[in-house]
Amino acid sequence: MNDTAFDFDRYDRIRPIRWTGDALELLDQRKLPFEVGYVRCDSSEAVADAIRALTVRGAPAIGIAAAWGLVLAARSVDAADGAEAAAKLQPAIDHLNAARPTAVNLAWALARMRRVLVSAGSDWRDVIEAEARAIADEDLAANRRMGALGAALIEPGSNVLTHCNTGSLATAGFGTALGVIRAGVAQGRIDEVFAGETRPWLQGARLTVWELQQDGIAPTLIADAAASHLMKSGRVQWVVVGADRICANGDVANKIGTYQLAIAARHHGVKFMVAAPSSTVDMDTPSGELIHIEERDPGELFGIGGNRTAADGVGAWNPVFDVTPHDLVDAIVTERGVIENPDAGAMREAFGG
Template sequence: MPLPTIEWEGDVEGRIRLVDQTLLPTELKFVYCEDIKSIWHAIKTLMVRGAPAIGIAAAMGVVLGIKDIRAKDADTFLKELKQVTSYLSTARPTAVNLFWGIARMERVARENKNKSVREIKDALLHEAIRIQNEDKVICRQIGENGAKLIKDGNGILTHCNAGGLATADYGTALAVLFKAKEQGKHIKVYADETRPLLQGARLTAWELVHAGIDVTLICDSMAAHVMKQGKVQCVIVGADRIAANGDTANKIGTYGVSILAKEHGIPFYVAAPVSTFDLSIKSGNDIPIEERSPEEITNGFGRKTAPEGVKVFNPAFDVTPAKNITAIITEKGVITKPSAENIQRLLGTTIS
């Protein structure tokens, strides 16, 4: 049974319980967010991370934010709700699911504007839980669709973490691996450590070990060598935002892995729900890239590893061009040779 990454406890006056992913793998600890500032902090500091999980956290964060709204009529409530959603939108800029989750909550509020404030609040809580439950189904279907691409005996390389910790249930990229194992396929996974915050080492390796999947942890710089030795038959990664043409933003280092895969003739797959597509962005050139604190590199995990005063460039994501992606695995199906035309053909009007 997958670990419950994020859960809502109680009624509309309740709270969020989530796994503090910054402490894994040495400590499994649940933290509780009871107001909007605490969930904003949890998203910003990566206590909760992964595009689908961020979308769920944002939706539940809206419910936390409306707890203190004392408006007596719907019009006033909607105005104050906008302050809540605007604040949550500043937590992280790259993962489109954050904005997608917030937009869904705003839409539900508007659709219920003829009801009482209490009824609107209840509708928003129900929508947040619906988003979470939908993600559980979506993850399973991504696993089903992606497992068809995995052959018995395959070696698979993955970068960062796109498992149950990044979603409500089963993961995206790792869902493919979990399903392949359930089907009786023997696979061997190579997990990049994923500098500078080691999500591959701390989270992906932890999830795969607990799932009983054969996993070998490697430094990011070892990926080319492992591929050259013929140990990798495909690469599977997640995504934080996918542009209309198939260009994909994912954890920093993913672009380099795609180049290595292309050089070695290895299929490169992206696994993501349709909510991660942003059809308003034509190409990856327009995807905003979050830059994080220099201390994540110079003082990683509490130890100084760089000279005082050195300049640091710390983008959290990079963009893999569609030409480097063999296929995108979604809950609606697999998009081979990603392009604006192929994406629109599969997705149609499913994105809202």
């Protein structure tokens, strides 16, 4: 099999976001893997709540959901043209934007929706619905493209480690880092896939291993704390992760725990790849030091699956993301191409000023 030609459908069976024509249905990722069900959202407020509650998660999926949330908000707006509608929809845009502040795709998708809305005429409702659909379709196409590009960097017979969930569940389909892994498995480049559990929400244990199973890929789950030992054993040649934001100098914000994987990978001579759509690139933010790191309820650390594991009266710190400096990243892969050894110059060449 060549580097790009393989059966996408065999490795792309899950859809976390469904537009019915009058509502948005979101696969409830809080209940996976033991219960597969969709949450129906009839309003932009419901979509914002679902984003905040992690019913839908993953930077690309959040942006797509927010775009459809704006379509829902438009149902209650009377306006002669898009410019008038944009002014009336601004509160809904602000509310959706505030749901998850770190993931740049959320603001990117809403800005794109507003941009086409402002220039639309009396058909503005049709225009924004078509734009929401285009955002989803383009994401799926981008994921398939970057999957092929990223897999081409991996030597046949390699093993990989991934973190959090970056697959169909986090995107329109196929996935970012998991898209690279899917393509690598299909091409015979990847033999074994390791997935870190990803505390405190266990996206790796609950979502990634389940998702890979659906495609006939048998992953090996490890405790987050076992990653360095795994690398030291020589059983992993690549760490492949996604991103919630990539800065102008190549710094990467991603799920908490990514930074320590990058440090361990560099120490053990393991390559470190970031796969994310170009919509994740934020050339207006010079470095990771300027990224707002979201913190969630410390209570999420006190137990697992509703069962408390920590003593009463203890404190906790619960940042959701961390920032990996660009000099620990071997390659950034987007649908536009591969940036090896990313820095400000390489990012500027690929994405402009």
